[in-house]
Amino acid sequence: MTAAEHRPTTGAATPDPVLAGHDLAFGYDPDEAPVFSRLSVEVHPGEVLAVLGPNGGGKTTLLRLLAGSLTPRSGTVSVEGSAVRWNRRGVNELRRRVQLVFQDPDDQLFSASVTQDVSFGPLNQGLDRETVRSRVAWALEELGITELAEHPTHLLSYGQRKRVVLAGAVAMLPSVLILDEPTAGLDPAGVESLLETLEGLRRSGTTLVVSTHDVDLAYRWAERALLLNGGTLGCGPVADVLGDPELVAAARLRPAWGPAAGKALRSVGLLAPDAPDPATADEVAALLRH
Amino acid sequence: MTAAEHRPTTGAATPDPVLAGHDLAFGYDPDEAPVFSRLSVEVHPGEVLAVLGPNGGGKTTLLRLLAGSLTPRSGTVSVEGSAVRWNRRGVNELRRRVQLVFQDPDDQLFSASVTQDVSFGPLNQGLDRETVRSRVAWALEELGITELAEHPTHLLSYGQRKRVVLAGAVAMLPSVLILDEPTAGLDPAGVESLLETLEGLRRSGTTLVVSTHDVDLAYRWAERALLLNGGTLGCGPVADVLGDPELVAAARLRPAWGPAAGKALRSVGLLAPDAPDPATADEVAALLRH
Amino acid sequence: MLAIDAAAYRSPWRRTHPAVKGALCGGLLVCALSLPVWPGAALTTVAALGLAFGPARVNPRTFARVAAPALVFILTGAATLLVSVGGESAPVAWDPHGWHRALEISGRASAALWCQLLFAFTTPLAELLPRLSRIGVPSALVEVVALIYRMVFVTLDTAHRIGTGQAGRLGYASRRAWIRSVGSLGGTLFLRSYDRAQRMQRGLECRGYTGELTVLLEEIPLRWRALSAAAAVPLTVAAATLCYGVLL
């Protein structure tokens, strides 16, 4: 579950990004100042990239640009090495490889039954019915909601609807899955169980980009973090970015307990200078007792 | 901001509750098992009571029962000492004194402008226009959104909408303000600023009942906590209830850092046995350096 | 949220092909409307209610609650037949034949109502609507109707929450407040619906939407034996009624 086992890779020579935005500029209203300009970001294959920042800081806008749901005023988005052309064909090519799951599941659920809804994306990819059927079954299995296959969508709970929408994206077999606030509205147990599912997806090769307000969550799960507030405040390994109290404050976030406790423990010599920060309160307690 | 200064009062002889539920039972579907049965809760004047538990554990149901927006199958709700009668008149009397603010502000915003929306409740109370006008001005002032008075509601940000809805409840001058997940969807800076506002309301005499998933928040802000999962798991001063890892786990919540760190610090002698738990990572760090 | 809809998804007949239920309930409906009321409507009532509370396991309490408004309409409507107006003796008078007509019409209509409810309580719309394109309804219309069905629940949910919020602020405490509340609720719902459509547009575009809402339809095999068994019920009712007429 924790990202500890993945972390060492971030220090190595970075592989070619699977998805990248270069010098992106965007504004919703042409008469007003853009949400951001000259924003660049790289997503490495197999990683979890957390995007953090205050409301209105541009998180959702960036995710939508990367998924082809908005067209940048300038700059380029590249997927698997080739730049996206902003015509219908180019955008559809991008959407085949990059799937965006919105925060509100009701924005993406349109069908009355779960199986019908999940089949929508694969059918749009032009797959034959038999392949679609097996994709749907696999996606439901992957999300742990096989038993909901025959359920009507309007009788599902919020958490279940979130999973159905995720299954709809997963069934399209994207290289990159972008999730806007996937844990919003879930209780802590729901968050844990969703994280386990997402971790399973990542293990089977999906790269994840996740926006969140939860610094602690990003800290223990993601490899790299992008701090956004109208522009990039910082981007790099979570320990560097989220461990920097000034950066975190500039992004109007609450500092994570882990780095703060780690810093304090190191300063009193209870933690080696190169050891990772504790990820939970229990780890702090163990170090103290030790 | 922290509740430290308020905590000592909880040890004193408890005053008469301003709002209480006794042996409440409720279920949405008459053919199915109730959400809970025989649930009792007391809210003391001037306190902040935090209600915590998993999604589906009955938090929102309890809040709605206490605010008269659901009728219990059995049991009584008493406000300021007198039991509520479940006829139209009795329920309206309850609603005059107890106001419930929903999690999603869009559920309570339905007018074209902020002033119109905030004046809805006071107008329904049958107050004359002059009184309504001054109530609205005062409520907007109290919520720090006087400058939004003439704004159309659909152009407000999420955080602003939350404040407008709060102003709409506050303008009715309730004795008790019940807030369902007031911090959900806000970024950390937004949470801090909302807490300051709510603390101001509490100082001017409003009792607060707040549901949340955030154990750390409840821990540092509320006096008492009620843990709910289909029934009461525990109710009492936050340090007792949220400091008990077993109770917190039974409510499927993430344990608060404060009590865990406090316990560890006490066990190594860095914190006096009767000293309060640290409320932030910085306090832990300070104790360690000390 | 909607009692019939929720019950239809729990129905043991949910997996039966809609055509089978259509043959059964439609056939019974034809019996109720076209056969002599006695014993046609009575036999239809027995068949429809027997199937509903027997094999289809419909909850009688829910059934009664849902049927009540329609029954009230039938009874008030039938009651008007008891009197006659504008006669020569008096402006309003009892119609001597009124009882007979009122009884006949309420017997017929209530029998028909049970057939309608039997179908509604056992057939989720989600499984009925997509099949409409197979019987020649334009696919664009079928897609819009299926969307309406999905969005009805989202909109109902919104309406319910806003209504609860208004009630909490005493929005239904007086008639005046009530009218004000319903008005602002209706307006808000329209704006939300519009907004919802736009957001769904964006959300579905990300899933490759280019104008067609094609989905995989769960296949329900149409069994001829089931279809003939279903058709046998109305045929039996019809035969019994006709025999009764011939014999007496």
Added chain:
Amino acid sequence: MHIAEGFLPWQHAAAWTAASAPFVIHGVRSLTRTVRADPDAKLLLGASGAFCFVLSALKIPSVTGSCSHPTGTGLGAMLFRPPVMAALGTVTLLFQALLLAHGGLTTLGANVFSMAVVGPWVGYGAYRLVRAVSSALPEMTSLGLAVFSGAFLASLSTYSVTSLQLALAFPDPSSGVLGAFVKFGSIFSVTQLPLAAIEGLVTVIIVRLLTTA
């Protein structure tokens, strides 16, 4: 006030279905044409249809102290034009029959005729007429008057047609269809006249919100 399943003799049910059919087919044609020209309209039509259904499920106060529901036909016609309303109204009535047991399937044609054809056209006509006549008045007054008349008359004409349908099916033994119409009309008018006025007021508030937002 929907005519319940089986209440009309089958000949009447068939005749009203035939009478509604051209309007509904015209509405469906214009709807599919809209969708074909602009596929994005599909989601908007879906949302509009859902709105019509939910609007007719809202509760409004009635004279007896209990509550009733608005027809929504006037507002629908003013928002979406009568042809589209014929299609959306038919879907709404079908859903009401299958989800709420309000109105029947064999009586669908009769109900469509009163609620998705006559109501919308009368409401729309009244709205346009009053708008034209009151153009000299201040904009908000003119709009308010037109919207009230549209919604009030749409609701009232809907119930008048329903009464007429019942009268044709069950003529009075001594005074015929006219007497029966008076009979059904007077029973319904006790409740429906105030309801139509309330629906008019509610619709004015709705439109006012829509024009300011």
